[in-house]
Amino acid sequence: MQSLPGPLVDARRLVAASGPAVFQRGQEYFRAGRVRTVRWSPGTQGAGSLSAEVEGSGSVYSVTVRVGTGGAPGPAWCSCPAGGFCKHAVATVLRHNFETAVRAHRPGGSAAPLSPGGRAATGDTAAGGTATGREEQADWKDALAEILGGAGPAAPAPEDPSGVALEFDLRREPYRYVHGTGRAGSPWHLYVRPVRRGRRGQWIKGGLDWETVGGDPGAGPLSPGQADWFDELRALSATRTPYAVHDRHWIRLDSYASPLLWGILARAEDAGIALVGREHGLPVTVEEPGRFHVDVVRGPGKDLQLRPTVDSGGRRIALDTARIIGDPGHGLFAPDGDPRDVADTEDLNVFPLRLVPLATRLTREQRRFLDTAGGLTIPPDEVEEFFDRYFPRLHRSMDVDNGDGSIELPQVADPELVLTLEHQELTIRARWEWEYQKGRDRVRLPFRPVDPLADEPVHRESSWETAVTAAVRHRAPGVDLRRSSYVAADALVLVRQWLPALEKIPDLRVEHTGGRPAYQQITDPPTITVSTAPTERRDWFDLGVTVKVGEFYISFADVFRALDLGQDVMLAPDGSWFSLDRPEFDRLRELIAEARSLQETPEGPLRIHRHQAGLWEEFEDLAAETDQAEAWRASVRSLLELETLEAPAVPASLHAELRPYQRDGFSWLSVLWDHGLGGILADDMGLGKTVQAIALICRAVERDPDLPPFLVVAPTSVVPNWVAEIRRFAPSLTAVGVTDTQAKAGTALADTAAGAHVVVTSYTLLRLDESAYRGIPWAGVLLDEAQFVKNPRTKAHRAVRDLETPFTLAITGTPLENSLVELWALLSLTAPGLFPSRRKFTETYQRPIERGEDAAALARLRRRVKPLMLRRTKESVDLELPPKLEQTIEVELSPAHRRLYDTRLQRERQKVLGLLRDLDRNRFTIFQSLTTLRLLSLDASLVDPEAEVSSSKLDLLFEHLPEIVAEGHRPLVFSQFTSFLKKAAARLDELRIPYAYLDGSTTDRARVLERFTSGEAPVFLVSLKAGGFGLNLTQADYCFLLDPWWNPATEEQAVDRTHRIGQQKKVMVYRLVARDTIEEKVMALKERKARLFTAVLDDDRMFSSALTAEDIRGLIAP
Template identity: 35%
Template sequence: MKVATTQPFSIVYSLFQHEYLGYLFGSYVVQVNGKGELTLLNQIVSTKNVGEFSKGLDENDVELVKAIEAIQQDTILKKFNPKKLSATDFFLKIYDPQKGDKLLQEAIAGYLENRKAEILQWLKDKDLYVMGVDGNPARTRIQWMPNRAKVYFHFKRNEENTHYYPNIKYDGERLHIRNQNALLVCDEPAWLLVQDKLYHFDRHVDGKKIRPFLTKPQIIIPRSVEDQYYQRFVVPLVASYEVYAEGFEIRYETAELQSILNLTELNSGAGTSLSLFEQSTAGEESLTDDESQVMLELSFRYGNFTFTFDNFAAHANVSLEKNGDSYVFHKVKRDVRVEKAKLLLLKGLGLDMQQGRRKMPKSEAFEWLRTNHFTLKDAGILVRQSAGNGKQYFLGYSSIDISFEEGRDWFDIYANVRFGEFEIPFIKLKNLILARKKEFTLPNGEIALIPEAWLTAYSELFAFAEYDPDSEQLLLRKHHLALIQEFAEDSLAKVIMSRKLEKLRDFTEIDETPLPENFLGTLRPYQKAGYDWINFLNTYRFGGCLADDMGLGKTVTTLAMLQYQKEQGPHRPSLLVMPTSLLYNWQLEARRFTPQLRVLVYTGTYRDKNPAQFDGYDLILTSYGIVRIDIDLLKTYPFHYIILDESQAIKNPSSHITKAVMQLEARHRLILTGTPLENTTMDLWTQMTFVNPGLLGSQSYFRSHFQVPIEKHNDEKRSQKLYALIKPFLLRRHKSQVALDLPSKVESVHYCDMAEEQEKRYEETKSYYRNYILEQIEESGIAKSQIMVLQGLTKLRQLANHPRMIDEEYEGESGKLEEIQAKLEELLAGDHKVLIFSQFIRHLSILRQYLDEKNIRYAYLDGSTADRQAQVELFQEKEEIKIFLISLRAGGLGLNLTAADYVFILDPWWNPAIEAQAIDRAHRIGQQRTVFTYKFITKNSVEEKILDLQRSKQKLFNELITTEESFVKSLTKEDIIDLLA
């Protein structure tokens, strides 16, 4: 039947009985006649058609339709019938009296009960009917009884048995339900329909306790099961309802409340913890492999009676006592308001309990107890542990007080550790904290748990501290200043240090040092600040890393410092170690700015291998290779300063060069680099360990506490901690920050179209590698496919430049080469010089062939170039040499090419920082003109995607400058798919 929406209609709700599912509700629209009466014309309303009748429904009706649909047979079949049995087969199987699935029946019943209780609350103001046997949804109207009924349970005990029956009253009158065709529409809570009147109750009455009495006057409990019945049924009934008893006593007890938080250690291995309780509760953490768990359980004690938390369902707890043949039910009135307040207090303190229990890792539980010790005490919550625990734990308050006091070369560490009444020497905790072991046995045999916060806060202190057995004192080197300041800032320790040392936190506050009289140069303000910083480190015998951007004058700053040291009095000579290619440059710069420094260039096959000769000089210049070869001689000579230029040369801690320079002896140490971190954070460890031994701990400690968390897990806190440790000893300024007197730098991307044949080959290669690489990733995973990814991307990058790079027989054109040639012709017509960088020597060779054919002269530099300085001078000094072809790897360091005002980057490097270094060959101090940079990018190629990745992974480049291989390791599967799209 179809109800017309153009005619009057009304929504009604109907109660009907399902053969298996019990009493359900239906929602219907019924046509209304001209007299306003309901007709027999009706239609089911569901979520599918409720919109058609919206003008006759309110918001509650719409929600009711949804809720009622959720308990219909079709919904039940969808939720509980995964095998897609027909309705008949499903119900016959599940509800079979002998072989039925009792668990599934209970699950369905629980689902229906929850939703029926909600529906009945919404139905109170609606028209509700009993459905007729003919299917008429509005056969008999149900009357909602406005007040709540009350139920009283009666027990009469005699010599043979106990009689039990309820007495239901409504408005003071007894409500008869036996043989009245009464029915329970819902059990939890109970809703009772008697003579078309619907009753609900003033307490959460369970309908199952009333159901038997719809057909029988009472229940008789034989003496043989009396004990069990009283304990399991009568006790909770007495606690929750009004019970009248004959033949046994109910005593009403009152006592002051004592809240107890009980701790029980659980056996994580045996899995027996759950046997203490019916089931694990929501919100409990899963057991860990390396740490046992404890259960915190809230209970309340009233006099001699202790009751566990029961979700405040009853306002009383009942304890059953049997004396001979007599029973006494002690009904203890609970102060539910206070109990709830205690539970809310615990929740506010971070202990969110489910059913009055919370299972958590042992260390977490003890840390919570320690943190909230005084709050719990003030709140009157007693903390105790189960007598059955194998260990007895210390549950009191623990504290630690640390102070650092500056001495001549060290900070003395004073510490006071207390666990309740016991004072423990701090050094006794060292091995436990370093091993991250938490249990410490107190003199009374109790086990104290070292707080997790102590493991975190003081593990670094113990890793860096040194123990003096003579004074039995812990000491910390002064270069761990940042660690000490962090303790002070976090209120973890008291610090006594000089105001002068505190200034190292911000080098701008450092006292100025006058320039040496015989220094012939002029230091710019930021160079002077660096000079002051180095001299400040000198006064405290701290080593430092001057890591300014290339082109900012690290050389002249260092020479000024060396000249100042010479003028302060006689010192032993200083040793300056560098790549061989820079020896000549340092010699020229020293002659220019500090001609009074006596300089020896210690290099060459026929060098005099006699360290005694150094006594006649102020500065010894040598290379890393010579140090490696002559280390047995050099390590015996005590230098005033050891300075490493381009110190990233020692980034690998296991290299022969690194092992050699670590053996050199000097009073002061300084390193110079524009890229202190190239590949991994281990680069920092090696260099900072050279200048300040022990600053970052041992190599294994650094790897586990810094390198792995930072590189593998992107741990921001570890990055900040590492930065804080090295900040006082690393001075890094960018040109954008300090060199405001440099001319501007204009960078632009020049996009190039591929030639037709070039594009064809590119697409064929891309298709091949895309399919092959993705197949490899699916089969072997991304980690084992990195070599193939790198190979494929390299091939595509070469094709984007010129197919001749991988096929010497290729005779077609390259779109990028044509664009480069056009730009070069334009520049050569004017008064310009250009640096041309490529990471591919083969690409430079193709360009050389073009220049040779055009008889255009140029300078050239790659890793095999024997005389680098000659090529630099050729370009810098010869007007007719306008072009300098440079391999990116070979020309990224140590070159001053200010004659150029244009820079071409022929192919994008994975790391834009490397490109920036190349650009800085021209854009540096001494440059008088604006520097224009062109980055040539082939459109619709992997080069465009590299630009996108440079932007999206900018943070990675800023924090961890990578090689090509390490960059490929950082690619996700989505990155690779995008690159090959």
């Protein structure tokens, strides 16, 4: 590629290739100096290509232009969005022509350097030349004239522009199938073509046709502006004109669809283009815009004549000789002559031609009317029908008037949709009707025809009705056109929200009847009052809520209904309104919904149970006033104001010194007892729950010696402890322990209980002799270790539920272990009115809380439970206990032990993963596999008796246990697996270390306990479940937990057998966990379940508790 000179490019052909407008913009770019150095690449026979970079508005574009032999511009390429022969390509060619011309006129043939403006930098003389500055300036003019195609004095003058015309030809066509022929039998069409004036002054084709007229402007008789004019006319002829039949010579104008035709014709004169008729050179006149209307006149026989008419410039167009341009039509053409002469003349071109644009495009209806030409005649006896049924429609679709004054036309009002609102106090009756013109009257039709087949007084405008209906639904989507009544808040919404929108809809009128309320807003804050009233059902009270707004009291039922329906406003009796979008109402809605969900019959009257003191407290906080029934006030207020009440005296019959927190517990229990309310005493293990319960029994018996007996239900192993504790702390009370069924004892339970103050039995015996216990009225029922009845599906739970007693107390340090359903199960026994429905409890609390989805539900649950559950931890009371130090020891499996574990892990993992698809059905098998892995973590021989692999855990335990015993310490060793405990016992036997052993099969429990507490056996081997309750082992100061369990409460219960009141020594707790085994995963799961317990009972943290398939996957993960 080089900068050698190339041929000049033909400027006229360049204009033709790019178009005049693009050529002009290219000139502007060239003159602005936007073209960078042009390079010429020669080809063969003088051809080649030009390339350059051109500065655009925001980018630099690359341009290539092919140049043919003789300087003909060929194809062009540009990187701009337009591409092709764009302004950048034109500027490139002009720059090339400029440089080529400069070289031709300078000595040496070199181009002068260009200034930024595109002009050559000149001096007094060019290097090596002799020309003067004036000669160079003359050379510049010649060069620019050549470059710009006649811009200078040397350019040839164009031909006389008045020698170009658009010729019109009116023809009668023999072919009737061509679209747009007009009326039948009158196939006139109008054609146009470009012509030029010949040498003799006549109009001739002269080589012009529609294919050549737009190309190469300036090369023939057309100026660039004329070429553009013809090209635009030709291009628009094909726009939306599928039936515009024409060839390269003629365009059929009556099929010209675009109304832009009239703008083009109006510019013809400015472009120097005449409009002429064919053959005779008669003028073609574009008239002023015409107006279409229908002239209604009285005929000679009192008939009516409807004549379609077009007036233009004060003249009436003879429509029987006129034809329409476009479809439906935007103009007319007509020979300018007597209609009779036109009808009799074969060659219509002998008449001057009138072209009439229409002020507005024709509608389909107007077009059909025009096609009737002569109009319509209405017989005299049908004139009334015409005015009643047809004249209004005709008037709406086109202009109608009376030109000769022969008849007075009725005034026609447009039809309307009428909405009549009849106000009746706080109710609005709505009626929708269509109103039409009938003759000189207005008639109304129902919104929907009563009988679609019946005649109606006027013709319905179906399309118009549909359009208006659609407008109503669009502007006021909340309005139901089928609804006829709006009451109270609905009426307010209609008036405030939708009526303003309806009133703005065209063709819709709103009418009001009756006394319309003012609908003023009440801005005073509402005053809420809550009240309770006794009902026929014991423990349940009617809950009343009233709202005062301004001077009006609004019924609670109406308020709640409005809130429940999601309404944002509500009406007072006088039509004034107030907003429901207030925090008080939002909170009221939540509390009412909760209260209703807690009822046994949610659809009945709103009620509240005495156990729901926490819920009442929140109602009370919200209300400005309360009105409480005396029975409600006595029971509920005492619970909520416990700290301000005078503490009851400790009964004299209690032979124990209560600690301060135990006195508080005794006071709380006394309030529950006095008001017949049950509850849960959930103090930490070791805080003396038993003595607090005995103090309550002593107080009750002192106040009423004739009370029926109390029933204490406890685990079998704890029954003797209860009897012993009652005799120790309350020797004046008669306590009877039941250790056999009636059948085995040979004594009726009623006889056993006769004369006793307290009967102590086990959950097992209660279940077996359920009917006997149910037949005795009990003063109260105390459920020790109440987690034994945490499953509501068990027979033991049902047996407790059916006991006849006004008071039930659950005593447990672990009111929930795995799921919130366990807490519900205990509350359903002790406070059955708090959460009557398990399903509602699950939906409202269990699921959202356990899934971690609703912190508010957790906080609400704690508020509801708080009045009926008392829990103190060891950390929250001053027990002055010695410290409890806990440590987790990771045990590394021996290589042989590790190989056995890992091999079995792979097998069990594959099996469990396949079963998790149906966890509920396969739960037992899955837990079998998990148990196998846990046993393998302890001792391989527990799974495979043939395995000769030592237990890594026992090896570690017995590295320290003999030394601990030798130093005088008393260790407890816990395991969930009795088979593993027996392995530990075997090693103690080998070492000749005495020990006590307790598991669920131990029969002489008291003797076993005595061996350890007396010091006869320094080591106590205890199964985790058997030792989790009913034991006081403060003699021990070391605890070894050989295997972790995913229920942290079980472990805590076991450890707290020693770390409790009476302990004088520091307690050391060691948890042995096999590293990289399922036990590590159990520890993590246990931690999550500990958060469940803490979240509900001790703080507000969220948790999830259910053992899910994901939990199990985690347990068997690598």
